[in-house]
Amino acid sequence: MALVQKEIQNNIGIITLDNPKKLNALSSEMVSDIIEALDDFSAQKLPVVILKAAVGAKVWSAGHDVKELPRKMRDPLSYYDSLERLLRAIEKYLGPVIAVVHGSVWGGACDLTMTCDMVIADDTASFAMTPAKMGVPYNLTGVLHFMNRLPLNIAKEMFFTASPLPAKRALEIGIINHLVPETELFDFALNIAKTIMSRSQLSVEVIKEQFRILSKAFPISPADFERVQGLRRKVYDSHDYEEAITAFLEKRPPKFNGK
Ligand code: LCV
Numbered sequence: 001m002a003l004v005q006k007e008i009q010n011n012i013g014i015i016t017l018d019n020p021k022k023l024n025a026l027s028s029e030m031v032s033d034i035i036e037a038l039d040d041f042s043a044q045k046l047p048v049v050i051l052k053a054a055v056g057a058k059v060w061s062a063g064h065d066v067k068e069l070p071r072k073m074r075d076p077l078s079y080y081d082s083l084e085r086l087l088r089a090i091e092k093y094l095g096p097v098i099a100v101v102h103g104s105v106w107g108g109a110c111d112l113t114m115t116c117d118m119v120i121a122d123d124t125a126s127f128a129m130t131p132a133k134m135g136v137p138y139n140l141t142g143v144l145h146f147m148n149r150l151p152l153n154i155a156k157e158m159f160f161t162a163s164p165l166p167a168k169r170a171l172e173i174g175i176i177n178h179l180v181p182e183t184e185l186f187d188f189a190l191n192i193a194k195t196i197m198s199r200s201q202l203s204v205e206v207i208k209e210q211f212r213i214l215s216k217a218f219p220i221s222p223a224d225f226e227r228v229q230g231l232r233r234k235v236y237d238s239h240d241y242e243e244a245i246t247a248f249l250e251k252r253p254p255k256f257n258g259k
Contacts, residue, residue, distance in 0.1 A: 004033040005054070006040065012193045013041035013049040023062035024053055026108050030065075031082040035089045042094055047201045048193040049093060051116060052100040052186070063107030063130060066249065072242040075232065077139040083108040084141070087115045091212050094205050096196055100189045101125040102182060104164060107134065114145045117208065119175060120189045122182040126164040127175050133162035135244030135254065137235035140220070140228060148215045150174060 005016040015037045017024040024030065034051075041049055053060045064083050069076045077084060090097050090112065099116035107130040113119050129146070131138040138159065146155040154173045158165065171179040180188045196204060220228075235241055240256045247254035 002033070003027075003030040004037055006037040008041075008044075008046065009190070010194065011046060011197065012190065013037070013044075013046040015049065015051050016054055017052070017057070017061055018054045020054065020057060022065070023059040024057065024109070025062045025065040026083055026086065026112070027065035027068055028082040031086045034086060038089050038093055038097075045094065047095040047197050047204070049095070049097045050100055050186075050189055050193060051090075051097055051112075052189075053103055055102075057103045058124075060101050060103040060105045060125070061109030061112070063105075063109040066134070066245060069134075069136075069245055070236070071245055073237050075139075075236055076136055076241075077142065083111070084139075087111060087141070087145075090115050094208075095201065096193075096204065096208060098189050098193060100185060101176070102185060104128070106130055106164075110158075111142050111145055114149050114175070117211075118177045118192070120178045120180065120185065120192070121167050121170065121176045122180060122185045123167045124182060125167040125170065125176070125179075127158075127170050128162060128164040129158040130162045132160060133244070133254075134248065135235070135238070135241040135256070137232035137241075139232070140225070141216070144216065144218055 003017070003019040005018050007014045015034055017030070019025070019030055038049065068082070096117040099113040099119045101113060101119060101121035102124050104126045105113055106128050110127050110129050113127065146158065150158070150173060165173070165175065167176065167179050170176045178188060239259045240254075243256065244254045
């Protein structure tokens with residue numbers, strides 16, 4: 001549990017990302033700690049979970065740990081990748097998981113907040129979807145998370161520009177449910193959690209599972225799936241993918257050449 005804090009308040013599970021020196025990057029170790037906390041809360045049948053960063057964190061999470069991305073010739077977001085395991089754990093948690101966001105959110109962490117059942121943020125929050133900056137061929141389930149939450153044109157702008165969206169814009173387009181003052185953020189989230197807990201948990205849980213099943217009920221033929229996987233492989237086998245990762249680690253802008 002070194003990288004997250006776990007606590008229970010009023011029967012609400014609270015997971016706090018707490019690895020400030022790595023800007024809460026979603027390393028496999030951080031992901032294992034979050035999943036372990038979710039499993040523990042599930043065993044105690046806690047009806048609602050809040051996922052937050054430590055108070056004062058400038059960055060809620062810097063996204064996938066770039067140092068753990070394969071350098072080339074391997075799918076960076078395969079089914080058993082740590083980020084993908086985390087997103088499925090959030091979706092399968094028995095009750096709502098509420099992301100409480102103070103600070104900037106990047107890449108896979110943006111997908112994480114979009115996979116949570118609700119997002120409550122303060123005006124320090126921003127949301128950037130970064131595959132195009134990292135040379136990464138994002139995956140079908142991840143793209144579908146954004147399609148389910150946002151108008152197509154907005155989702156495309158986020159993916160194609162990789163630019164951070166400030167909190168006010170995130171509220172306008174529906175990334176966040178509520179934009180509240182920093183000093184009220186956590187209590188606001190607790191109040192929503194308490195309201196949910198005052199309702200029938202049997203009903204809440206079965207409705208959450210229906211949202212999960214229906215939001216994934218997206219027809220795609222085996223041929224189309226295999227074609228997309230082939231297209232994605234061309235990207236993660238490319239110079240541009242390797243160059244983006246290398247440039248990030250060398251702290252310089254990438255030089256893409258489309259090959
Ligand atoms: C490992 C990091 C990271 C990091 N991993 O502080 O969605 S996808 O497909 O793109 C997916 C693959 C994904 O999620 O990719 C990652 C997307 N994340 C980002 O694009 C954010 C990258 N980070 C930044 O832009 C900056 O670090 C921000 C703006 C978050 C904070 O900038 P600031 O100047 O405050 P530094 O950049 O100096 O970062 C502090 C340390 O954290 C490391 C970074 O390399 C640096 O390490 P050193 O202290 O060793 O120099 N770091 C930051 N993000 N995602 N390591």
